[in-house]
Amino acid sequence: GIQVEQSPPDLILQEGANSTLRCNFSDSVNNLQWFHQNPWGQLINLFYIPSGTKQNGRLSATTVATERYSLLYISSSQTTDSGVYFCAVRFNAGGTSYGKLTFGQGTILTVHP
Amino acid sequence: GAVVSQHPSWVICKSGTSVKIECRSLDFQATTMFWYRQFPKQSLMLMATSNEGSKATYEQGVEKDKFLINHASLTLSTLTVTSAHPEDSSFYICSASPTGRGQPQHFGDGTRLSIL
Numbered sequence: 001g002i003q004v005e006q007s008p009p010d011l012i013l014q015e016g017a018n019s020t021l022r023c024n025f026s027d028s029v030n031n032l033q034w035f036h037q038n039p040w041g042q043l044i045n046l047f048y049i050p051s052g053t054k055q056n057g058r059l060s061a062t063t064v065a066t067e068r069y070s071l072l073y074i075s076s077s078q079t080t081d082s083g084v085y086f087c088a089v090r091f092n093a094g095g096t097s098y099g100k101l102t103f104g105q106g107t108i109l110t111v112h113p
Numbered sequence: 114g115a116v117v118s119q120h121p122s123w124v125i126c127k128s129g130t131s132v133k134i135e136c137r138s139l140d141f142q143a144t145t146m147f148w149y150r151q152f153p154k155q156s157l158m159l160m161a162t163s164n165e166g167s168k169a170t171y172e173q174g175v176e177k178d179k180f181l182i183n184h185a186s187l188t189l190s191t192l193t194v195t196s197a198h199p200e201d202s203s204f205y206i207c208s209a210s211p212t213g214r215g216q217p218q219h220f221g222d223g224t225r226l227s228i229l
Contacts, residue, residue, distance in 0.1 A: 033217055041204055041223045048217035086156065099145055099210060101218055103157045
């Protein structure tokens with residue numbers, strides 16, 4: 001069935017380290033977003049990236065739509081980067097639920113000082 | 114940028130009470146809005162798609178009589194949890210995007226619902 005899989009499920013880093021989070025999806029998509037959920041539950045939109053590469057400060061993301069995966073890079077991690085990172089996609093076969101996002105299970109990132 | 118406002122942020126109420134949650138798009142119009150639910154340490158699961166001027170579309174397993182959705186205008190959708198029970202306690206979050214393809218979804222800050 002239609003799936004979004006994220007890896008790793010958990011990641012523990014020392015401050016200053018770099019990391020790569022991965023999102024695999026099972027079918028073609030027309031939207032892919034990366035979010036950071038903070039401890040209060042707010043979803044912070046990091047990237048809207050159905051294809052290509054984008055960078056924003058220490059964060060960058062790449063989506064290779066033809067190979068059905070996306071990567072989120074975090075460089076020089078800080079303790080404030082801790083939280084849950086979600087990948088969410090909108091599959092092309094949206095049917096009546098046009099626009100709905102399907103979320104992966106998330107990666108829990110913990111950055112220690 | 115596009116902003117989605119959700120209210121209230123926290124609700125604590127007694128079992129049997131009905132609770133209404135509002136989701137507003139502040140600077141754009143949205144013919145479609147989405148309601149998600151998130152249980153502790155889990156991902157977000159879509160509950161229903163709210164359609165302006167017509168009935169909502171519910172995901173499989175979501176009780177439409179328990180979770181009433183009204184999308185009366187292009188900037189407001191409401192979710193009413195009727196006769197809430199402790200098992201309805203959860204984090205509810207809405208999203209919307211400006212009309213048209215190629216637009217990202219923007220999320221409200223969520224509502225934490227606790228039923229005693």
